[in-house]
Amino acid sequence: MTRARLLLLSPTLAMIGFFLLLPVALMAVYSFLSPGTYGGVEWLLSFDAYIQFFFERDFLTDELVFHTSYLSIYFRSFVQALAATVICLLIGFPTAYFIATRPPATRSAWVLLVTVPYWVNLLIRTVSMLFVIRDEGPLNGALTAVGIVDAPLRIAYTDFAIALGLVYSYLPFMVLPIYAAIERFDFSLMEAACDLYAGRWTILRRIILPTVKPGVVAGCLLVFIPSLGAYIAPDLLGGGKNLMIGNLVALQFQGSRNWPFGAAAAVLLLSVVLVALTVLARRRALSSAGN
Amino acid sequence: MDSEQKNPAVEIRAVSKKFGRGAEQVKALDGVTLTIGDNEFFTLLGPSGCGKTTLLRMIAGFEQPDDGGIFLFGEDIKALPPHKRPVNTVFQHYALFPHMTVAKNVAFSLEMLGRAPAEIERTIGEMLALVKMEQFAARKPAQLSGGQQQRIALARALAPRPRVLLLDEPLSALDLKLRQAMRAELKTMQQQTGITFVFVTHDQEEALTMSDRIAVMSGGRVRQTGAPRDIYEKPRDSFVANFIGESNFLTVTVEKLEQDTAWCRLDGALLQCSCAGEAAGFGEARVSIRPEQISFSAGGNGGPALSGVVEGLTYLGTDTQLSVRLGDGQRLQARVQNAGREQPPPGPGERIRLKMNPGAARLLAD
Incomplete structure (x- = not known):
């Protein structure tokens, strides 16, 4: 029984082991080594990568001084990811609700439409988006032609553009789990609430939202976490000057040839996400035990 | 108020x-x-x-x-x-x-x-x-x-x-x-x-x-x-009679109509039926009668009273159900309680005299 189960699971376990755990472990090890001159690592134990993240060496006194340049990149990434998650939720929830309340026969067609953007490569989608929103692009062209603005709006290469790109990239991750939750929702509960003198907003707030909350939480995590480490949207739409964590890490492996530092930045991100998720899971376990 | x-x-x-x-x-x-x-x-x-x-x-x-x-x-x-x-x-x-x-x-x-x-x-x-x-x-x-x-x-x-x-x-x-x-x-x-x-x-x-x-x-x-x-x-029509409880549906000829009583001819016998007044006209019509409203005694051979031949018996615990064929070929189910009966129920093939309580049969509107 248990052997058969192990056998069935072995492809998955092998996959996770070789392509997830091993690389992550490697990354963790690399973060404690010294950088090689032309990339790669020297097998010398060093905590420089982590020290470099939080401190810089004063030119004159050679003392370590606390600095926030990298922390601010993390902070900005969090804000960007949070903004993208909130916007995705505001767009995604009504969309999911709309799809889940269509007749069953047409629902799968709507779900298919949600996945349409995924038929085109993310890089190409992001570049096309850049073409639309740049100063000479059709969006600004239309705005100036109609006379809403005199000069082209600065949209490309701003934080707003990055948020736009993130929302566009990850919106389906918000829609699909919420849709699944709303589809399972028993609509007779809505009738019951209405029968018991609740108005529309109260029904949404007190009946629908609490019962579909797991789907909303799943959607938020699925948008927030990849947004946090996003690379393509901030690189292309932010013009590479408004760095996010993903860009910082990529830069260390490509331009700066400082693999241990890139690894350390990635490990720090991973730790933050893991700690946050653990706290969240613990709190949910506690609250459901409390009931 | x-x-x-x-x-x-x-x-x-x-x-x-x-x-x-x-x-x-x-x-x-x-x-x-x-x-x-x-x-x-x-x-x-x-x-x-x-x-x-x-x-x-x-x-x-x-x-x-x-x-x-x-x-x-x-x-x-x-x-x-x-x-x-x-x-x-x-x-x-x-x-x-x-x-x-x-x-x-x-x-x-x-x-x-x-x-x-x-x-x-x-x-x-x-x-x-x-x-x-x-x-x-x-x-x-x-x-x-x-x-x-x-x-x-x-x-x-x-x-x-x-x-x-x-x-x-x-x-x-x-x-x-x-x-x-x-x-x-x-x-x-x-x-x-x-x-x-x-x-x-x-x-x-x-x-x-x-x-x-x-x-x-x-x-x-x-x-x-x-x-x-x-x-x-007093079901109004055959749907109601059929949906609620069990019933016999018999074809009769309406001969006389009073306020809420109809006199109907069934297999030579004259039956006192209840009716809704609005319901009926003369001529052929249908009546409904509950199986437990039909009682019987041994004997009977034509005459003014209704009689029939027992075709089958079903034991139902508290009751026994009789399947009876009338002289004109119509069949009906009668039901009698098993408790407190002195004689054994009639056997198959036996001819019995049937009695319906006055007004127990209901003239249907359809």
């Missing part, structure tokens, strides 16, 4: 409703008119698809009539949304809020109505006591059995003290024993609270045991309205 006393609790006036479009269009309700009195236990009885649930949902406000009017204590409520109508519903599958405790479920409507916290607390206690569920206040619905959920659904719907309580087949999901116990309790609860109950069911036994009055529905129309006894003993 006086004028309110005179108004019926619910009045349905010539309500029609169609669902679907084009060729698939279905008439769910077809000119239904009903009056439900205050403090009445009123049952809408009929097979599935007869329109009873649509009518109930219309009183609750979940469906809009295409035509006709709905009045609650004399007030036209057609334009009011469900949350503005002083009626509450016990749903078929309870529809308890899964994320709230039992107490929160019961309190929901009171919070919506903005009642004071102390009053809400008190009402929760009263309602849970009424349905004997006090010790379950802190549970979630998923931790309750079907019967317990049913009780909470009832408490939740009764908490805001509705003027009319609508019950949509609330017992159909329970097992037989529980269903029978709940019937008596529902009836007691209705009498205790003095609230008008409108009860939807397809179970004739449920309808007969609980109701003050029953409306039998089929095909979007009301076939007959009346007290359980009238519905059972």
Whole structure:
């Protein structure tokens, strides 16, 4: 029984082991080594990568001084990811609700439409988006032609553009789990609430939202976490000057040839996400035990 | 107050409703008119698809009539949304809020109505006591059995003290024993609270045991309205006679009509039947007679009395059912109690004399 189960699971376990755990472990090890001159690592134990993240060496006194340049990149990434998650939720929830309340026969067609953007490569989608929103692009062209603005709006290469790109990239991750939750929702509960003198907003707030909350939480995590480490949207739409964590890490492996530092930045991100998720899971376990 | 006393609790006036479009269009309700009195236990009885649930949902406000009017204590409520109508519903599958405790479920409507916290607390206690569920206040619905959920659904719907309580087949999901116990309790609860109950069911036994009055529905129309006894003993047409209880349908010739009595010829014998007056004309017609209304004695050979030949016997525990063929070839079922009988029942092939109580046979309108 248990052997058969192990056998069935072995492809998955092998996959996770070789392509997830091993690389992550490697990354963790690399973060404690010294950088090689032309990339790669020297097998010398060093905590420089982590020290470099939080401190810089004063030119004159050679003392370590606390600095926030990298922390601010993390902070900005969090804000960007949070903004993208909130916007995705505001767009995604009504969309999911709309799809889940269509007749069953047409629902799968709507779900298919949600996945349409995924038929085109993310890089190409992001570049096309850049073409639309740049100063000479059709969006600004239309705005100036109609006379809403005199000069082209600065949209490309701003934080707003990055948020736009993130929302566009990850919106389906918000829609699909919420849709699944709303589809399972028993609509007779809505009738019951209405029968018991609740108005529309109260029904949404007190009946629908609490019962579909797991789907909303799943959607938020699925948008927030990849947004946090996003690379393509901030690189292309932010013009590479408004760095996010993903860009910082990529830069260390490509331009700066400082693999241990890139690894350390990635490990720090991973730790933050893991700690946050653990706290969240613990709190949910506690609250459901409390009931 | 006086004028309110005179108004019926619910009045349905010539309500029609169609669902679907084009060729698939279905008439769910077809000119239904009903009056439900205050403090009445009123049952809408009929097979599935007869329109009873649509009518109930219309009183609750979940469906809009295409035509006709709905009045609650004399007030036209057609334009009011469900949350503005002083009626509450016990749903078929309870529809308890899964994320709230039992107490929160019961309190929901009171919070919506903005009642004071102390009053809400008190009402929760009263309602849970009424349905004997006090010790379950802190549970979630998923931790309750079907019967317990049913009780909470009832408490939740009764908490805001509705003027009319609508019950949509609330017992159909329970097992037989529980269903029978709940019937008596529902009836007691209705009498205790003095609230008008409108009860939807397809179970004739449920309808007969609980109701003050029953409306039998089929095909979007009301076939007959009346007290359980009238519905059972004086069915208006073959649908009602057939849907409620068992019955024999016999073809007769109407010879004489009086106020509410018809004299009908059946196989040479003259039968005193009850009739609705509006129903009949002369000539060929159908009557319904319940098997237990037919008694018999040995012998009989033509003559003015009805007689027949026993074709088969079925032992049913408390009763024995006889299958009898009349002289003109029509068959009927007679049923006699087994207890207290002195002679053994007649055997197959034996000729017996049949007797029907005067007025027990009912002349049908169709």
